[in-house]
Amino acid sequence: MVTFLGINLFGLFGQLLVGLINGSFYALLSLGLAIIFGLLKIINFAQGAMYMLGAFAAWLALQYMGINYWAALIIVPLAVGLVGVLMERFLIRPIANEDHLYSLLLTFGFALMLQGIFTHMYGSSGLSYSIPEALRGGTKLPFMYLPDYRAWIICASVVVCGLTWWMIEKTKLGAYLRAGTENPQLMQAFGINVPLIVTLTFGFGVGLAGLAGVMAAPIYSVSPDMGSNLLIVVFAIVVIGGMGSIGGAILTGLGMGVIEGLTKYFYPEASNTVIFLVMVIVLLLKPAGLFGKEA
Amino acid sequence: MSTHREKLRIDDLHAFYGESHILHGIDMHVMQGELVTLLGRNGSGRSTTLRAIMNMVGRRSGSININGTETINMPAHKIAHLGLGYCPEERGIFSSLNVEENLLLPPSVRSDGMSVEELYEMFPNLYERRYSQGTRLSGGEQQMLALARILRSGANILLLDEITEGLAPVIVQKLGEVLVKLKERGLTILLVEQNFRFAGPIADRHYVMEHGHIVEEIHAHELEAKTELLNTYLGV
Numbered sequence A: 001m002v003t004f005l006g007i008n009l010f011g012l013f014g015q016l017l018v019g020l021i022n023g024s025f026y027a028l029l030s031l032g033l034a035i036i037f038g039l040l041k042i043i044n045f046a047q048g049a050m051y052m053l054g055a056f057a058a059w060l061a062l063q064y065m066g067i068n069y070w071a072a073l074i075i076v077p078l079a080v081g082l083v084g085v086l087m088e089r090f091l092i093r094p095i096a097n098e099d100h101l102y103s104l105l106l107t108f109g110f111a112l113m114l115q116g117i118f119t120h121m122y123g124s125s126g127l128s129y130s131i132p133e134a135l136r137g138g139t140k141l142p143f144m145y146l147p148d149y150r151a152w153i154i155c156a157s158v159v160v161c162g163l164t165w166w167m168i169e170k171t172k173l174g175a176y177l178r179a180g181t182e183n184p185q186l187m188q189a190f191g192i193n194v195p196l197i198v199t200l201t202f203g204f205g206v207g208l209a210g211l212a213g214v215m216a217a218p219i220y221s222v223s224p225d226m227g228s229n230l231l232i233v234v235f236a237i238v239v240i241g242g243m244g245s246i247g248g249a250i251l252t253g254l255g256m257g258v259i260e261g262l263t264k265y266f267y268p269e270a271s272n273t274v275i276f277l278v279m280v281i282v283l284l285l286k287p288a289g290l291f292g293k294e295a
Numbered sequence B: 001m002s003t004h005r006e007k008l009r010i011d012d013l014h015a016f017y018g019e020s021h022i023l024h025g026i027d028m029h030v031m032q033g034e035l036v037t038l039l040g041r042n043g044s045g046r047s048t049t050l051r052a053i054m055n056m057v058g059r060r061s062g063s064i065n066i067n068g069t070e071t072i073n074m075p076a077h078k079i080a081h082l083g084l085g086y087c088p089e090e091r092g093i094f095s096s097l098n099v100e101e102n103l104l105l106p107p108s109v110r111s112d113g114m115s116v117e118e119l120y121e122m123f124p125n126l127y128e129r130r131y132s133q134g135t136r137l138s139g140g141e142q143q144m145l146a147l148a149r150i151l152r153s154g155a156n157i158l159l160l161d162e163i164t165e166g167l168a169p170v171i172v173q174k175l176g177e178v179l180v181k182l183k184e185r186g187l188t189i190l191l192v193e194q195n196f197r198f199a200g201p202i203a204d205r206h207y208v209m210e211h212g213h214i215v216e217e218i219h220a221h222e223l224e225a226k227t228e229l230l231n232t233y234l235g236v
Helices: A007-039 A046-066 A069-095 A100-122 A148-170 A173-184 A184-189 A194-216 A224-243 A246-266 A274-285 B048-051 B076-084 B099-106 B116-123 B123-126 B139-152 B169-186 B198-202 B227-234
Strands: A139-140 A146-147 B006-017 B020-031 B033-040 B060-064 B086-087 B157-161 B188-193 B205-210 B212-219
Touching: A007 A046, A007 A148, A007 A173, A007 A194, A007 A224, A007 A246, A046 A069, A046 A100, A046 A194, A046 A224, A069 A100, A069 A194, A100 A224, A139 A148, A139 B048, A146 A148, A148 A173, A148 A194, A148 A246, A173 A184, A173 A194, A173 B099, A184 A194, A184 B076, A224 A246, A224 A274, A246 A274, B006 B048, B006 B188, B020 B048, B020 B060, B020 B188, B020 B212, B033 B048, B033 B198, B033 B227, B048 B060, B048 B086, B048 B157, B048 B188, B076 B086, B099 B116, B099 B139, B116 B123, B116 B139, B123 B139, B139 B169, B169 B188, B169 B198, B205 B227, B212 B227
Parallel strands: B033 B188, B033 B205, B086 B157, B157 B188
Antiparallel strands: A139 A146, B006 B020, B006 B060, B205 B212
16 A cells, blocks of 8 residues: 555545545536526526436436437537526516525425426436446556546536636626626617526526536436535535636635545545535635625 | 618607606607707706616606617617617726726627727727726726727717716816717717716707706707806706
């Protein structure tokens, strides 16, 4: 066994890898939440259910239509995004002028409904989805064995998050989004169809959760409560990063995954609570979050 | 050249914010190339008139005809595309965008908008500070940016709300020069203004508003004769 200062390096790097994997999912999910919150000021409690829907959709597509992982990676996020578009258009928009508490409750109820439907149809024990052929191997590194699929998840998540960040912070479309967040009424007066942007943005944010779901299917079991288990942690991450901060959501997502992984190695008992501990500390020291703008 | 000499015609316009009835039957018109001001005390409904034209109020009724198109039932985001550029009282510079992004933000509503180079020539300060955060600019620079961005969009009917408010005299003078230049280019301007010494010499006509009504229309040549009357309305 390779040790350094009494630390089992295989174990440490193993947990770091698990942390990075979890962090990749945290980043994708909190990014979607941050985008939706930033533009619509809606706290989308259905984000976890959309992630679950993505995983189930990938499983169903393979099972009944023979659609493989790679095709699902494209089709499922689009389909889940479409669910988001319909949800925004027909459920959220009619109550858009009410207190935000209403939309929060609505998305929460929607999540419970979806979860209930899938529990009823497929039980709660979880289904398995096999890792695609091309990614079944692995690489032996000095201190650890890195399975290809896990490396793929980390890379894909970083690329998707990076592209999304670039799109929002550096392009004209992103400028519309940022400006629309600040002053939607003036954007309308400039001739920009803000309601359309809002719908598409909601769809995009939800689509990201669908993508995370497909990527998660081969490594976590596909079960109706996979989303709700994750959602609370993801909310904590969005709060730590700063509500609505795009870069903050990405970096905090990855960072918290790593911190969780390290805690699992050094003091496993605290691994489930460490993120909330960080949240409490951050809220006490910097209430707007690490990357949030002070009001 | 447009065939509609009348760029803007408003008939019996009523506007509401929730339960409050703000505009009570406004009738007015602005011709191509005219510079018309809305004068009046604070709260007389001048800003609301501009906002009602842009469909930014709660509810409105009556008729607003822009370039020959009736817009009273038109969604807000389509109105600008008739060639309107709106500059709100609070200037509406976006803090999450830098100066150049702010400038490029409004989509083109007509094809012959001013180029970025032309605008930087007109407002050299904006060029120097093009990568600064929009709201880091001074009040005067923000006002120039707010004006420049609707000029780039190609809008040829400008609705400008209190553009000189709180600005230093030298900047007010610069804005006056810019408005005269725009008028020479044939742009149509509806100006809400408090500063009568600014608006008086450059405007063709004035509408005076009180309690959501238009109470007086004054042509530039009548100005001297009606100064007394105007002063009573404006309370100066």
